[in-house]
Amino acid sequence: xxxxxxxxxxxxxxxxxxxxxxxxxxxxxxxxxxxxxxxxxxxxxxxxxxxxxxxxxxxxxxxxxxxxxxxxxxxxxxxxxxxxxxxxxxxxxxxxxxxxxxxxxxxxxxxxxxxxxxxxxxxxxxxxxxxxxxxxxxxxxxxxxxxxxxxxxxxxxxxxxxxxxxxxxxxxxxxxxxxxxxxxxxxxxxxxxxx
Amino acid sequence: xxxxxxxxxxxxxxxxxxxxxxxxxxxxxxxxxxxxxxxxxxxxxxxxxxxxxxxxxxxxxxxxxxxxxxxxxxxxxxxxxxxxxxxxxxxxxxxxxxxxxxxxxxxxxxxxxxxxxxxxxxxxxxxxxxxxxxxxxxxxxxxxxxxxxxxxxxxxxxxxxxxxxxxxxxxxxxxxxxxxxxxxxxxxxxxxxxx
DNA sequence: TAATCAGCGTGATAAATGTCACTTTTGTCA
DNA sequence: TGACAAAAGTGACATTTATCACGCTGATTA
Numbered sequence: 531x532x533x534x535x536x537x538x539x540x541x542x543x544x545x546x547x548x549x550x551x552x553x554x555x556x557x558x559x560x561x562x563x564x565x566x567x568x569x570x571x572x573x574x575x576x577x578x579x580x581x582x583x584x585x586x587x588x589x590x591x592x593x594x595x596x597x598x599x600x601x602x603x604x605x606x607x608x609x610x611x612x613x614x615x616x617x618x619x620x621x622x623x624x625x626x627x628x629x630x631x632x633x634x635x636x637x638x639x640x641x642x643x644x645x646x647x648x649x650x651x652x653x654x655x656x657x658x659x660x661x662x663x664x665x666x667x668x669x670x671x672x673x674x675x676x677x678x679x680x681x682x683x684x685x686x687x688x689x690x691x692x693x694x695x696x697x698x699x700x701x702x703x704x705x706x707x708x709x710x711x712x713x714x715x716x717x718x719x720x721x722x723x724x725x
Numbered sequence: 726x727x728x729x730x731x732x733x734x735x736x737x738x739x740x741x742x743x744x745x746x747x748x749x750x751x752x753x754x755x756x757x758x759x760x761x762x763x764x765x766x767x768x769x770x771x772x773x774x775x776x777x778x779x780x781x782x783x784x785x786x787x788x789x790x791x792x793x794x795x796x797x798x799x800x801x802x803x804x805x806x807x808x809x810x811x812x813x814x815x816x817x818x819x820x821x822x823x824x825x826x827x828x829x830x831x832x833x834x835x836x837x838x839x840x841x842x843x844x845x846x847x848x849x850x851x852x853x854x855x856x857x858x859x860x861x862x863x864x865x866x867x868x869x870x871x872x873x874x875x876x877x878x879x880x881x882x883x884x885x886x887x888x889x890x891x892x893x894x895x896x897x898x899x900x901x902x903x904x905x906x907x908x909x910x911x912x913x914x915x916x917x918x919x920x
Numbered sequence: 921t922a923a924t925c926a927g928c929g930t931g932a933t934a935a936a937t938g939t940c941a942c943t944t945t946t947g948t949c950a
Numbered sequence: 951t952g953a954c955a956a957a958a959g960t961g962a963c964a965t966t967t968a969t970c971a972c973g974c975t976g977a978t979t980a
Contacts, residue, residue, distance in 0.1 A: 590866055598870040600862060613859045645848075652847045653840075659854040663861060664808045667795060670865045671785055674901035675793040678967070697927060706869035708968055713929055873937070892957060906937055908959055 532557070534582050534606055535634055542657045543650045553651075556644045557634040562586075562627040568609075569625040575614035577635040581607050584631025585695055588623045589703070599704040602628075602692055608658065628696070678707045679715045727752070729777050730829055733801055737852045738845045748846075751839045752829040757781075757822040763804075764820040770809035772830040776802050779826025780890055783818045784898070794899040797823075797887055803853065823891070873902045874910045 532554045539545060539553065557580070562568060568586065569575050579586075581603050588609055589599040600623065603609035614621035615638055636644065645652050672681055682705060686693050693701060698716075699709035727749045734740060734748065752775070757763060763781065764770050774781075776798050783804055784794040795818065798804035809816035810833060831839065840847050867876055877900060881888050888896060893911075894904035 590870060592870045596870070598866060600866050600869075612855060612862075616855070616859075649844065649847075652844075652851055656847055656851040656854060659851060659858055660807060660811070663854055663858045664811075666858060666861045666865060667807075670861060670868065671793060671795050673865065673868050674795075675785060675787045675791070699927070709928075710930080710969080711967055714967095717929080894957070903938055904958075905939080905960080909937095912959080 532582075532634065535580050538580075538606055539651075539654055542654045545648070545650070549648050549650075552647060553644070556640050556647075557636050560633045560635050562631045562633065564627055564630050567624060567626050568633070569611060569614075569621055569623060571622060571624055572620050574618055575611040575621045575623075575625075576637055578608060578610040578615055578641060579603075579625075580634040580636075581605055581609065582632040582634060584627060584633075585629040586625060586627050586631060587700065588625045590622055591624070597703050598706065599700060602696065602704065604691065604695070628700075673706055678705065678711055679718070681705045681707070682712065682715055683719075727777075727829065729801055730775050733775075734846075734849055737849045740843070740845070744843050744845075747842060748839070751835050751842075752831050755828045755830050757826045757828065759822055759825050762819060762821050763828070764806060764809075764816055764818060766817060766819055767815050769813055770806040770816045770818075770820075771832055773803060773805040773810055773836060774798075774820075775829040775831075776800055776804065777827040777829060779822060779828075780824040781820060781822050781826060782895065783820045785817055786819070792898050793901065794895060797891065797899065799886065799890070823895075868901055873900065873906055874913070876900045876902070877907065877910055878914075 535557070536545075536550055536553070540550075545553065558577075560579075562584070568577070568579060569588075571591065583605060586603045586609050587599050588601045588603075588611065589597045591597055601609060609625060611621040611623045611625070613619065614623075618638075645655075672684060676684065682701075685701070685705065692704075696704075698712055702709045702712040705712070730752070731740075731745055731748070735745075740748065753772075755774075757779070763772070763774060764783075766786065778800055781798045781804050782794050783796045783798075783806065784792045786792055796804060804820055806816040806818045806820070808814065809818075813833075840850075867879060871879065877896075880896070880900065887899075891899075893907055897904045897907040900907070
């Protein structure tokens with residue numbers, strides 16, 4: 531069950547065999563079925579979740595009822611509402627399983643304990659946050675500077691597993707465009723590609 | 726010179742007096758005059774910069790020559806191109822002083838040394854990255870879900886010092902809209918407020 | 921197997937935002 | 951202080967994207 535997590539940690543820092551065993555004791559395994567929620571708007575985010583299997587998304591719902599996807603998380607990724615997790619404030623995000631999923635959860639106080647028990651985990655999480663920030667900044671910059679079509683093109687050639695596992699209307703929601711616009715962009719692309 | 730940095734660090738972690746002195750030795754003071762660059766597109770980002778005084782921005786320039794501002798950094802903030810700094814790859818960002826500025830710079834290898842010398846700095850940077858990620862995610866979510874007017878309103882009531890120190894066309898560029906659109910939004914707001 | 925639903929496509933139209941050209945205002949500094 | 955540059959405003963128009971309404975298809979399930 532914890533293989534992916536260990537692997538993931540060992541890619542960033544080195545752990546002794548004891549530490550690796552110790553690490554596992556901090557996590558609670560949890561299964562979610564498709565369409566179940568790990569977190570709903572208004573709740574406090576109790577857990578940070580590492581995805582061993584499956585695919586999840588975090589999203590907000592605006593006044594008109596439209597969903598806006600902040601993040602997808604598949605095998606080897608973390609998902610949580612950092613702000614709510616850390617501050618104890620209610621969350622504005624929903625976290626939902628898009629496929630049956632197996633997670634490893636850690637609660638906030640256990641997370642702090644973990645950093646005490648294995649100080650090098652501080653480094654692991656720093657690197658994790660750093661990579662996440664780099665990726666999020668890049669996505670923001672793209673959203674600030676690129677039209678819908680280029681956003682889509684950039685997505686499909688940087689990260690091909692997402693478009694394969696995720697329905698189009700959710701890709702649209704991730705890019706911040708409507709499903710209709712995405713559908714038209716794809717039509718245009720396929721016709722201009724045929725020439 | 727290093728007062729703000731010490732203060733900033735001590736807000737997140739506790740340091741002994743020796744550590745605090747030691748900390749200072751890792752940084753190079755640097756002054757920039759308005760419109761000077763800390764980093765230009767194509768260069769490798771050598772430094773992470775802590776702002777003691779002044780105001781800087783990081784931005785990209787697209788094919789049409791339009792600028793898109795990723796970040797402002799004022800007193801007590803960090804600015805850098807994390808990806809380039811960490812990977813040694815050329816940067817796509819420009820970092821420019823918008824006001825005369827005083828910075829504390831740290832090079833990558835010295836940064837690694839610092840983390841060795843004062844392990845609790847690992848925690849400091851983790852918390853820094855975490856807060857930065859939370860803010861960037863929030864900004865991305867806003868950009869995905871809100872129209873121009875609401876983006877602007879949200880900016881002026883969350884962070885009032887930026888609009889005061891930054892010309893409007895750069896606010897527009899930060900929000901990902903044109904200066905004309907922002908100008909019209911402001912006109913509308915002022916007329917509807919008068920009623 | 922019929923019924924329902926999620927996902928995708930598409931046409932007509934509306935709304936938001938961008939572009940371009942120009943003017944006015946404000947700020948800077950020689 | 952005068953001259954120049956930068957910033958901001960504005961009108962006309964173009965483009966992009968959203969909205970709404972509807973149809974089609976394939977999967978799920980009652």
